Amino acid sequence: MIKGRVWRFGDDVDTDVIIPARYLNTSNKQELRNFCFKDLIPDFSERVREGDIILAGENFGCGSSREHAPIALKEAGVALIIAKSFARIFFRNSLNIGLPLLEVKAGLDGVEQGDEMEVDLKKGNIFVKARNIALDVRPISGLEKELIEEGGLLNYTKHRISRGETTP
Amino acid sequence: MTMTMTQRILALHSGKEEVRPGEIVEARVDLCLANDITAPLAIKVFEELGVGKPFDREKIALVPDHFVPNKDIASAEQVKMVREFAKKYGISHFFELGETGVEHILLPEKGLIAPGDLVVGADSHTCTYGALGAFATGVGSTDLGVTMATGRIWLKVPETLKFEYKGRLRPFVGGKDLILHTISLIGVDGANYKTMFFTGETVKGLTMADRFTMANMAVEAGAKNGIFEPDEATEEFLKGRTNKKGLWLKEDPEAKFEKEYFIDVSSLGPQVARPHSPANSVEVEELKGTKVDQVFIGSCTNGRYEDLYHAFQVLKGRKVAKGVRLIVLPGTPAVYKQALQSGIIEGLLESGAVIGPPCCGPCLGGHMGILAESEVAVSTTNRNFLGRMGHPKSLVYLSNPFVAAASAVAGEIIHPKYVLGVKDD
Numbered sequence: 001m002i003k004g005r006v007w008r009f010g011d012d013v014d015t016d017v018i019i020p021a022r023y024l025n026t027s028n029k030q031e032l033r034n035f036c037f038k039d040l041i042p043d044f045s046e047r048v049r050e051g052d053i054i055l056a057g058e059n060f061g062c063g064s065s066r067e068h069a070p071i072a073l074k075e076a077g078v079a080l081i082i083a084k085s086f087a088r089i090f091f092r093n094s095l096n097i098g099l100p101l102l103e104v105k106a107g108l109d110g111v112e113q114g115d116e117m118e119v120d121l122k123k124g125n126i127f128v129k130a131r132n133i134a135l136d137v138r139p140i141s142g143l144e145k146e147l148i149e150e151g152g153l154l155n156y157t158k159h160r161i162s163r164g165e166t167t168p
Numbered sequence: 169m170t171m172t173m174t175q176r177i178l179a180l181h182s183g184k185e186e187v188r189p190g191e192i193v194e195a196r197v198d199l200c201l202a203n204d205i206t207a208p209l210a211i212k213v214f215e216e217l218g219v220g221k222p223f224d225r226e227k228i229a230l231v232p233d234h235f236v237p238n239k240d241i242a243s244a245e246q247v248k249m250v251r252e253f254a255k256k257y258g259i260s261h262f263f264e265l266g267e268t269g270v271e272h273i274l275l276p277e278k279g280l281i282a283p284g285d286l287v288v289g290a291d292s293h294t295c296t297y298g299a300l301g302a303f304a305t306g307v308g309s310t311d312l313g314v315t316m317a318t319g320r321i322w323l324k325v326p327e328t329l330k331f332e333y334k335g336r337l338r339p340f341v342g343g344k345d346l347i348l349h350t351i352s353l354i355g356v357d358g359a360n361y362k363t364m365f366f367t368g369e370t371v372k373g374l375t376m377a378d379r380f381t382m383a384n385m386a387v388e389a390g391a392k393n394g395i396f397e398p399d400e401a402t403e404e405f406l407k408g409r410t411n412k413k414g415l416w417l418k419e420d421p422e423a424k425f426e427k428e429y430f431i432d433v434s435s436l437g438p439q440v441a442r443p444h445s446p447a448n449s450v451e452v453e454e455l456k457g458t459k460v461d462q463v464f465i466g467s468c469t470n471g472r473y474e475d476l477y478h479a480f481q482v483l484k485g486r487k488v489a490k491g492v493r494l495i496v497l498p499g500t501p502a503v504y505k506q507a508l509q510s511g512i513i514e515g516l517l518e519s520g521a522v523i524g525p526p527c528c529g530p531c532l533g534g535h536m537g538i539l540a541e542s543e544v545a546v547s548t549t550n551r552n553f554l555g556r557m558g559h560p561k562s563l564v565y566l567s568n569p570f571v572a573a574a575s576a577v578a579g580e581i582i583h584p585k586y587v588l589g590v591k592d593d
Contacts, residue, residue, distance in 0.1 A: 012356055012357070012445070014551075014553045014554075016532070016533075016551070016553040016554070016555060016556050017553065017554055017555070020533065020555055021205075021234075021532040021533050021534055021556075022533055022534070024205045024234075024235075025205075025235055025239070025240060025242035025243040025246060026242050026246070027208040027209045027212065027246065039554065039555045039560040040554075040560075058357055059356060059357035059360065059390065062356055062357065062390060063292065063551060063553060064291075064292050064532070064551075065206065065289075065290055065291055065292040065294075065306040065307060065308055066205065066206070066308075067206070067209055067290075067308035067309040067310060068205075068209070071209075085357065085360065087357065087360060087390055088360060088361050088390065088392055089292055089306050089307060089308060089387075092307065092308065092311065093307075093308035093309075093310065093311075096308055096310040096311055097310060142192070143192055143322065152310065153213075153310050153311065153314055154213050154216055154217065154310060154313070154314070157217060157314045157317070157318065158217060158218075161217070161219070161318075166194070166318050166320065
């Protein structure tokens with residue numbers, strides 16, 4: 001179960017906004033967390049708390065392929081991103097690093113910034129008490145589920161190699 | 169069952185007779201690539217997998233191009249890490265400063281991609297190689313690290329959208345205008361997860377440079393890949409560059425497309441995308457008079473020889489307006505050399521341009537031309553997101569090289585015909 005406060009965003013949040021390119025001269029994950037939404041919400045990384053949830057509109061994560069974007073969000077404490085749709089590279093990057101995503105088209109428009117939300121990914125339940133919302137969505141399944149359960153593509157591939165399912 | 173070109177390439181690379189849209193396949197990769205920003209994370213993943221060596225040292229390309237020549241200590245450390253990795257495993261295609269250039273111009277120039285290839289790159293503009301009839305898509309660093317180890321990648325088979333262009337292009341209109349116009353029609357997520365198949369009489373007459381520009385920006389509509397049927401122009405481009413035979417697929421006339429767009433371009437003028445979205449394009453005439461502080465000509469979208477030549481046609485014998493900075497970065501050392509030998513570089517210098525080394529430069533706000541607060545740039549690049557080229561309050565307009573050069577001369581956004589004193593019909 002994921003429990004956290006909601007951060008609201010609109011449509012087409014691009015990866016340059018999630019982490020501007022001038023901060024990409026490092027691959028140190030702990031450093032990257034400090035630059036989340038640096039231009040849009042300069043104090044985001046100080047205000048975000050472990051377990052917080054991003055709730056966005058269409059095409060979240062469009063633009064560059066920088067994996068630094070989901071890494072920065074995850075390291076900052078974001079536990080889940082819910083959006084009406086995701087840009088494809090951001091989608092696979094997030095799963096590949098074990099950051100869960102949920103695509104939810106409708107039913108959450110009334111949720112506001114700062115609302116407490118509870119999400120059960122396996123059952124596909126979303127609760128927002130303050131808004132009387134109890135929503136059933138498609139639970140994650142298939143490869144998506146396997147990647148999240150393994151904590152990402154690295155562990156998933158390690159285990160596949162050890163089981164002889166893929167060869168280096 | 170009939171399959172689109174993209175679906176056939178995916179089937180062939182995953183050992184299947186046929187694949188269906190939505191299906192997840194594990195595909196064999198012909199080439200994988202990363203740059204100085206994305207490779208370090210990929211290298212960490214590769215080393216953590218502990219497989220001992222890459223799947224094929226000939227099929228990995230590492231191109232430092234984003235923050236080179238190293239812009240600061242941190243960037244220098246990143247390039248050093250990539251260099252040492254390449255040396256440790258004998259990676260054939262590591263490009264040192266002096267050989268390196270903008271990855272998506274450099275790798276086709278070196279003949280590393282053939283039609284029918286499956287290419288993944290830790291850079292969103294990897295889709296550029298679709299111009300050659302290859303399947304090419306951008307991925308992240310973890311994907312790339314795993315691919316360097318296994319030679320394989322998981323991919324969801326995409327639906328295909330068909331874009332058929334007809335009509336003769338007007339002067340000063342090319343691939344950049346076609347793709348900007350197309351993105352404005354379908355939006356920045358209009359092709360999310362999908363293939364954009366570019367075809368029609370107009371496209372068949374396009375140069376390879378124009379096709380690269382179009383395929384390059386497929387990702388700005390969210391596409392997984394953009395693809396063209398390889399033809400005589402492709403053959404001419406590849407001559408002398410590669411020994412790869414390639415797989416010269418044509419689109420199956422029976423292939424099923426999710427949607428078909430028919431676009432008549434005979435009345436289309438040069439397009440300019442307003443801030444802060446590549447989907448915000450309008451006719452250049454609508455923005456006439458917009459004051460400009462900086463013009464950038466270069467990038468994986470428009471840093472090829474043809475692009476520099478187009479800029480030169482406008483700038484030759486003219487001066488950049490007072491108070492305007494014109495930055496030109498030839499895409500690769502070979503582009504630079506060709507432009508030098510043909511007199512383009514000298515002409516641009518005489519106009520007042522500054523010529524920089526082959527790299528991504530200011531496109532992503534890296535270095536070599538960052539914008540200050542409220543400054544306005546016309547740029548031949550691919551993204552004009554908030555803060556993309558510098559200060560969050562700077563403004564970026566995207567255009568083709570003719571319009572960029574003309575705007576540098578006029579000091580404001582302008583149709584090149586006014587600067588050149590010619591008609592455009």
